Amino acid sequence: MPPTTCVRCQTNKAVVKRPKNHHKLCRDCFIAVFEDEVHHTIVSSKLFYRGEKVAIGASGGKDSTVLASVLKTLNERHDYGLDLVLLSIDEGIKGYRDDSLETVKRNAVQYDMPLKIVGYDELYGWTMDQVVETIGKKGNCTYCGVFRRQALDRGAKTLEIKHVVTGHNADDVAETVLMNLLRGDLPRLSRSTSIVTGGSLNDVKRSKPLKYAYEKEIVLYAHHKKLDYFSTECIYSPEAFRGTARSLIKNLEKVRPSAILDIVRSGEDMARLTPDKGQGACACDEGEGMGGCGSADAKTSGNDLAQMEASLKEKPTANGLETEITSNATPKVIDSDDVVKLPIRQRRSKEPGPVQLQTLGKCVKCGYMSSQAMCQACTLLEGLNKNRPEISIEG
Amino acid sequence: MASTTADATAQISIVVEFSGGLEMLFSDVRRHAVTLPAKDQDGNPSTIAYLIHHLCAHVMKDTRKELFVLDGHLRPGILVLINDADWELEGEEEYELKSSDNILFVSTLHGG
Ligand SMILES: [Zn+2]
Ligand SMILES: [Zn+2]
Numbered sequence: 001m002p003p004t005t006c007v008r009c010q011t012n013k014a015v016v017k018r019p020k021n022h023h024k025l026c027r028d029c030f031i032a033v034f035e036d037e038v039h040h041t042i043v044s045s046k047l048f049y050r051g052e053k054v055a056i057g058a059s060g061g062k063d064s065t066v067l068a069s070v071l072k073t074l075n076e077r078h079d080y081g082l083d084l085v086l087l088s089i090d091e092g093i094k095g096y097r098d099d100s101l102e103t104v105k106r107n108a109v110q111y112d113m114p115l116k117i118v119g120y121d122e123l124y125g126w127t128m129d130q131v132v133e134t135i136g137k138k139g140n141c142t143y144c145g146v147f148r149r150q151a152l153d154r155g156a157k158t159l160e161i162k163h164v165v166t167g168h169n170a171d172d173v174a175e176t177v178l179m180n181l182l183r184g185d186l187p188r189l190s191r192s193t194s195i196v197t198g199g200s201l202n203d204v205k206r207s208k209p210l211k212y213a214y215e216k217e218i219v220l221y222a223h224h225k226k227l228d229y230f231s232t233e234c235i236y237s238p239e240a241f242r243g244t245a246r247s248l249i250k251n252l253e254k255v256r257p258s259a260i261l262d263i264v265r266s267g268e269d270m271a272r273l274t275p276d277k278g279q280g281a282c283a284c285d286e287g288e289g290m291g292g293c294g295s296a297d298a299k300t301s302g303n304d305l306a307q308m309e310a311s312l313k314e315k316p317t318a319n320g321l322e323t324e325i326t327s328n329a330t331p332k333v334i335d336s337d338d339v340v341k342l343p344i345r346q347r348r349s350k351e352p353g354p355v356q357l358q359t360l361g362k363c364v365k366c367g368y369m370s371s372q373a374m375c376q377a378c379t380l381l382e383g384l385n386k387n388r389p390e391i392s393i394e395g
Numbered sequence: 396m397a398s399t400t401a402d403a404t405a406q407i408s409i410v411v412e413f414s415g416g417l418e419m420l421f422s423d424v425r426r427h428a429v430t431l432p433a434k435d436q437d438g439n440p441s442t443i444a445y446l447i448h449h450l451c452a453h454v455m456k457d458t459r460k461e462l463f464v465l466d467g468h469l470r471p472g473i474l475v476l477i478n479d480a481d482w483e484l485e486g487e488e489e490y491e492l493k494s495s496d497n498i499l500f501v502s503t504l505h506g507g
Contacts, residue, residue, distance in 0.1 A: 004484050013480070014480070014484055015476075015479055015480040015481060015484070016480075016481050016484075017481045017483040027479075061505075062503075171503075215503045216474060218503075219415060219501055220474070220481070223414075223476070231414070231415050231416030231502065231505040232416065232505060246472075246504070247471070247472075250470075250472040250504075251471050253471065254471045
């Protein structure tokens with residue numbers, strides 16, 4: 001095959017084929033276009049204001065490393081006037097974060113940004129290793145995810161920062177859209193597509209500037225800019241459902257690369273169909289885009305949380321849904337034309353949909369934004385603290 | 396093409412690299428010098444497809460082959476750079492290997 005010339009500069013050899021539009025670009029043009037598109041996302045969504053202090057949720061993984069690098073570049077190039085800080089979470093898994101935290105420490109030097117590392121032990125009184133000792137490995141990603149989500153906000157608060165950006169990319173969003181579609185959870189689907197969550201009700205705003213960036217391009221950007229990032233497998237088991245959705249996305253991309261952005265756009269369009277138009281956005285349904293067991297493998301889903309909470313509280317909140325599924329699963333033949341009655345949801349007319357009319361208040365224990373009297377983290381902690389071994393003083 | 400017995404045993408040497416977490420499947424070594432036959436059993440020039448099978452059979456010690464190859468093809472979500480260029484620009488699996496090529500496999504599937 002003769003070398004392909006870059007469509008943009010018409011000079012250099014193309015080295016990237018863009019998934020979203022099949023454009024063939026040279027290294028420099030690819031980097032320029034990638035950065036321009038993130039800049040466009042930032043400007044068109046009015047993500048920042050001049051002088052804003054912004055914490056970058058940093059794991060040392062590809063997404064957050066690319067985010068930090070691009071934000072530094074754009075902040076200087078377009079004079080955003082942002083005060084950027086790297087914020088990392090240490091879950092307290094022995095040996096697991098050592099390499100990634102070392103990477104983040106190098107990034108802090110490379111990008112000349114201050115770094116704050118907050119540990120689960122200081123925030124919750126529990127490291128993940130202690131959680132696993134107490135509850136076993138099953139379900140621990142749920143704890144990890146719930147704790148991490150708040151850890152970023154709490155960490156930001158200690159730095160008096162009101163805006164946290166995360167490295168969620170288009171593949172992550174598409175995956176979450178698909179999962180919620182497969183669960184039939186439109187309200188959650190709509191929230192997962194928002195580029196900004198929190199903010200008005202919550203004191204910490206969350207946003208994802210890489211929301212429209214393909215994972216493939218993030219990896220290629222990191223490669224061609226020779227960024228220093230760290231990859232790992234979560235040492236605890238990934239959530240099977242998300243793994244399946246992820247494989248599906250990657251398979252779709254293989255056949256039709258534009259599918260990923262198309263799913264993101266479909267999610268945004270569907271968001272407009274929900275009662276709150278996707279505006280009742282809170283950050284409580286999505287994963288972290290921060291790597292580790294909160295990343296690709298195991299972003300905690302709302303449904304798992306619901307199950308976890310239900311089992312912890314022994315309060316059968318999930319039963320309503322199961323009953324509904326059971327009753328709908330046996331469609332009746334209603335007339336002689338063999339018309340099968342479709343399972344029509346009636347829950348909304350009978351009882352107020354819990355998600356729709358959900359009002360966001362504050363957790364009675366910690367004050368964190370929550371739709372329940374007590375937030376997920378405090379609920380999990382309460383269960384944990386009941387089970388804490390009496391003699392775990394040295395832990 | 397003058398087919399001789401020399402051709403049948405001709406070897407090419409290339410560099411194969413793994414990153415983005417894939418190195419974990421290959422003895423935690425990022426860079427491998429790989430020598431393989433210049434032609435496959437049917438006498439066709441060795442391609443990336445051939446290389447992928449060669450890596451599975453001779454280089455990969457990890458038993459989780461499905462993390463690298465699915466249904467006989469490279470697992471979706473793994474990128475390939477041929478001499479730093481996206482393999483989609485080079486014919487993907489059909490690309491015919493040349494001596495001293497650099498083939499990089501990068502996973503997009505791993506967390507950080
Ligand atoms: Zn160019
Ligand atoms: Zn709370």
